[in-house]
Each structure stands twice: as structure tokens, then as C-alpha cells.
Amino acid sequence: MKFNGFSAAALFQLLRNGQPRTKAELVTMTGLARSTIQLRIDTLLELGLIAPVTDAVSTGGRPSAQMALNPKARVIAAVDFGATQASLALTDLAGEILGRTSSKIIIADGPESCLGWMVRTIRSELAALRLKEVDLIAIGIGLPGPVEHSTGRPSNPPIMPGWDDFDVPGFVNHHLTATVLVDNDVNIMALGEQKFAWPDIENIIFLKASTGIGSGIISSGVLQRGAEGIAGDIGHVQIARGQNVPCRCGNSGCLEAMAAGPALAQRLALAGVEYNGKSIAVLSDVVAATKGGELAAIQAVRQAGRDIGEVLTTCVSVLNPSVISIGGSLAFAGEHLLAGVREVVYSRSMPLATEHLTVAQSRAGADAGIIGASVMAIDYALSSASIDAMAAALESANN
Structure with a gap:
């Protein structure tokens, strides 16, 4: 592929996968003059985004200098908020976790409380790694509710009082200067699951079954958010067995x-139903009872899998995924939930759609959200637009 008149940012895209390249290779790949390649490399070296790599194998004589992504050049903050807990990690530009922490955070306490914890924790983690705030280039945040991704503002989130239309990036940028990207937690979990477990698969549905039910859709390798950012909100699709059962969304019969x-x-x-002499009251009790062999709990979880499978059958027909990955707290109940999903999906979908379809428990598990938030932030930080902006700022500072 030939590239004409492109910037240091365009050259960087050939190096961001971490594979070392020589100047001669870059000349061949781009069709640019060696002197032009050197100018672009000089800019990226000054920004610290690439670094020289010594040849692993020499064929005799002086080895050719190679360049590759410098993953330590900047730091990413990845944050995954749930209904009652939050996880936060700092990663490098390759997604390697440098430090992490989790805490009991109640999302219903409001944005100032939750985001205040996030800001304090990011600063604490930076200090522990002996890094400065200027090293932080982007923050990826997942929230347990609908989000308008373009603005980072939650949109009528059912379990997040006080968050509706709250300017999350604006609040964070009063304290930290890094770019802030916000998305629904299931979307970032889908990104994380693909990155961790299915990097070569382009069509994936990630389903989170927990306090709520939702899905993240990756089609042709691209996360699908939809026109208003609520693509994949299958928890409020009506199912046959629901009849007149009320849902917190105001409708009835929702999954x-x-x-x-x-x-x-x-x-x-x-x-x-009781388990270990205690009444079942919350989701964790259901999971424990199911794993402990309590028949009523097993039957309830298996039926939940069938109900989820009813909706996923339509998704399979519309989206034709290669993988359906099941995550969230309810998935910790094990194979009983998956068995119910498979029972319905495989029996009701067209044979061609399920011939090579994998329905599996999430392999990233509890880390899916953190990994996905990091992926989202890294993709922004290393995009051509971001590198162009950094190069322009460097040029302005040098003049």
C-alpha cells in the first residue's frame, strides 16, 4: 500500500502494533523518500511514542536500526463502574496493567461521589508508580447505564439517580487534563472480551447477566453503539413468558x-427457598445456591438461560455472530445458565447460523470491563487525530 503526503501520525499507525520496522521497510511500505521517513520518525521519537529496537538477528555487518511503539510513553486509566463496586487500573499503551484497585462504590450515591473516588484513586495509583499526571493521556470509563458516547453523558440510566445528562468528561477535566471517554459498561466488556479471548473474531455478542441484562455487539470488527448509544439493550425486549410482569423501565414482560x-x-x-439455613435474598445468594446444588435455584437459573436464549435467537438471525460470550455475576452460576441459553439458541435458530456458533462463558471474567475501558482509551490515544494534535502542539512549542 502506498501513502502520499501523510503525516507522522499516519506513519505511526504502521508502528502501533508493536512490530519493529526498519527505515527501509517503512520506505517500501509507504513509497516515501528516506529523508521524509526520517523527519516523521524524528517527530515520533521526540514525542516518545516510538523507540529504537535492536535487531534480534544480524546477518553480518552493522544491524539495521528498527523502530517500534514505546508502550511506556504514556499511561491510560481504565475504570469499570458497576452498581455496587468499581474497578480501576492504570495500563501502558499496549494494555499491560501497571497497577489496579477495586472498591465498594455505590453508583446510586451520585456522580460527584463516584467520580471523586475515581480522581483520587487515579492520583494515588500514579503516585504509587512514581508517575505524573502529565503522563496520563486518556481515561476510559464504563457506566452501568445508557451513555451518549459522543458527549460522555449518561441518558436516563435506571439505577443511577442524579447521573442523567451529567457532564462526566467536564467534571473529570476539572481535576485531570486527560481526555475522558465514557461508554455503557456492556460495550466496554464486549471490547475487553474480544481483546482478551477472541482477537481474530469480528462478530461477537457479549451478554452481561447480572442486576440487569444487556449486550455489547461487535460486528465486522466494529463496536455497534447505534444512533442513540443503546444498541444491544436487550434486557427490555418482551418475552413470551413475561406476560404482565412489571419491569422497572415502566413496561411489562421484559427479559x-x-x-x-x-x-x-x-x-x-x-x-x-433457603440455602445453608438462610433465605435467598440477593443475586449472590442465587449464585451460591446454584453452585451448591440447590435444585430450585438450579431450575431458576436454567430457566433464566432459556429466557435469555429466546431473545438471543433473534439476535443470531439478525447479526449472525461467531461467538456469544456470557458474562456478569449470574454467569458465575456456571454451566446451568449457559445450558439454558444453548438449549433455546441451538434449537430455534437456523442451522447455518449455528453451525459454527460458539456460546461460552466469558473468558475475561471480571476483568472484561477494565480491559475494554483500556482498549477504548488506547484506540483514541493512538488514533491519527490524537497523534496529529500532539505533533502540532510539539511543533508549536518548538517554534
């Missing part, structure tokens, strides 16, 4: 009202 963690816990509690 979430029948198969999410709180619905299962409530149903088992009303039936008087």
Missing part, C-alpha cells in the same frame, strides 16, 4: 424482569 438477578432472588424468596 430483565424475568431473568435478571433480582427477579430470580425475589422468585426464590417468595417460594421459601
Whole structure:
């Protein structure tokens, strides 16, 4: 492929995968003069985004100088907020985790409280790594509710009082200067699952079954957010078994009202089901009882899988994924949930759609959100637009 009149940012895109390249290779790949390549390399070296790499193998004589991404050039903050817990990690530009922490954070306490914790924790983690705030180039945040990705503002999130239309990037940038990117937590989990477990698969549905139910969709290698950022919100699709069961969204018969963690816990509690001498009250009780072999809990989780499978069958017909990955707290109940999903998806979908379809438990597990938030932030930080802006700022500073 030939490139004409492109910037240092365009050259960087040939180096960002970490594979070392010589100047001669870059000349061949781009068709540019060696002197032009050297100018672009000088800019990227000054920005610290690339670094020389010694040849691993020499064929005799002086080895050719190679250049590659310098993953330590900047730092990324990745944050995954759940309903009652938050995880935060600092990563390098290759996604390697440098430091991390988790804390009991109640999302319903409001944005100032939760984001205040995030800012303090980022500063603490930077200090622990002996890094400065200027080293932080981007922050990726996942929130458990609908988000308008272009603005970073939550949109009528059901379990997040006080967050609706809150300017998350604006609040954070009062304290930290790094670019802030915000998305729904299931979307970043989809990115994380693909990066961790299925890097060569371009069509994936990631389903999170927990306090709520939602999905992240990657089609042709691209995360699909939809026109208003709520693509994949399958928790509020009506299912046949729901009938007149009310849902917190205001409608009735929603998948979430029948198969999410709180619905299962409530149903088992009303039936008087106990485990280890204690009544089942919350999702973690359902998971523990299921893993412990309590028959009523197993049956409830298996039926939840069938209900989820009912909706996923339509998704399979519309999107034709190669992988459906099941994550979230309810997935910790193990194969019982997946068995219910597979039972319905494989029996009701067209044979061609399921011939090579894998339905599996999330391999990234609890780290999916952190990994995905990092992927989102890194993709922005290393984009041509970002590198162009950094190069322009460097040129302005040098003049």
C-alpha cells in the first residue's frame, strides 16, 4: 500500500502494533523518500511514542536500526463502574496493567461521589508508580447505564439517580487534563472480551447477566453503539413468558424482569427457598445456591438461560455472530445458565447460523470491563487525530 503526503501520525499507525520496522521497510511500505521517513520518525521519537529496537538477528555487518511503539510513553486509566463496586487500573499503551484497585462504590450515591473516588484513586495509583499526571493521556470509563458516547453523558440510566445528562468528561477535566471517554459498561466488556479471548473474531455478542441484562455487539470488527448509544439493550425486549410482569423501565414482560438477578432472588424468596439455613435474598445468594446444588435455584437459573436464549435467537438471525460470550455475576452460576441459553439458541435458530456458533462463558471474567475501558482509551490515544494534535502542539512549542 502506498501513502502520499501523510503525516507522522499516519506513519505511526504502521508502528502501533508493536512490530519493529526498519527505515527501509517503512520506505517500501509507504513509497516515501528516506529523508521524509526520517523527519516523521524524528517527530515520533521526540514525542516518545516510538523507540529504537535492536535487531534480534544480524546477518553480518552493522544491524539495521528498527523502530517500534514505546508502550511506556504514556499511561491510560481504565475504570469499570458497576452498581455496587468499581474497578480501576492504570495500563501502558499496549494494555499491560501497571497497577489496579477495586472498591465498594455505590453508583446510586451520585456522580460527584463516584467520580471523586475515581480522581483520587487515579492520583494515588500514579503516585504509587512514581508517575505524573502529565503522563496520563486518556481515561476510559464504563457506566452501568445508557451513555451518549459522543458527549460522555449518561441518558436516563435506571439505577443511577442524579447521573442523567451529567457532564462526566467536564467534571473529570476539572481535576485531570486527560481526555475522558465514557461508554455503557456492556460495550466496554464486549471490547475487553474480544481483546482478551477472541482477537481474530469480528462478530461477537457479549451478554452481561447480572442486576440487569444487556449486550455489547461487535460486528465486522466494529463496536455497534447505534444512533442513540443503546444498541444491544436487550434486557427490555418482551418475552413470551413475561406476560404482565412489571419491569422497572415502566413496561411489562421484559427479559430483565424475568431473568435478571433480582427477579430470580425475589422468585426464590417468595417460594421459601433457603440455602445453608438462610433465605435467598440477593443475586449472590442465587449464585451460591446454584453452585451448591440447590435444585430450585438450579431450575431458576436454567430457566433464566432459556429466557435469555429466546431473545438471543433473534439476535443470531439478525447479526449472525461467531461467538456469544456470557458474562456478569449470574454467569458465575456456571454451566446451568449457559445450558439454558444453548438449549433455546441451538434449537430455534437456523442451522447455518449455528453451525459454527460458539456460546461460552466469558473468558475475561471480571476483568472484561477494565480491559475494554483500556482498549477504548488506547484506540483514541493512538488514533491519527490524537497523534496529529500532539505533533502540532510539539511543533508549536518548538517554534
